[in-house]
Amino acid sequence: xxxxxxxxxxxxxxxxxxxxxxxxxxxxxxxxxxxxxxxxxxxxxxxxxxxxxxxxxxxxxxxxxxxxxxxxxxxxxxxxxxxxxxxxxxxxxxxxxxx
Numbered sequence: 001x002x003x004x005x006x007x008x009x010x011x012x013x014x015x016x017x018x019x020x021x022x023x024x025x026x027x028x029x030x031x032x033x034x035x036x037x038x039x040x041x042x043x044x045x046x047x048x049x050x051x052x053x054x055x056x057x058x059x060x061x062x063x064x065x066x067x068x069x070x071x072x073x074x075x076x077x078x079x080x081x082x083x084x085x086x087x088x089x090x091x092x093x094x095x096x097x098x099x
Contacts, residue, residue, distance in 0.1 A: 030071040039065070039075025044083035046076075 030036055042060040049058040065072040 036075035039072035040079035043076035043079030
């Protein structure tokens with residue numbers, strides 16, 4: 001039973017992992033850019049500064065660079081995605097569900 005499951009898992013994960021292992025030269029060049037690093041820092045800073053007040057403006061983003069600079073935009077999106085807090089996560093590893 002475990003051998004077919006492992007084979008199925010391998011078959012499903014292999015195409016997805018190829019996307020990460022074999023990224024294009026253009027994507028690698030964007031990630032090496034200082035603009036990417038600036039965008040990543042701003043995106044991560046935005047995600048980390050989520051406030052309890054929904055009206056608080058905690059977004060850190062250079063809107064001009066976000067709309068016109070592909071490296072900055074990619075960095076901001078990836079930084080925000082990586083640093084975004086996960087909802088309903090408990091410190092014990094499970095999720096907090098109401099009873």
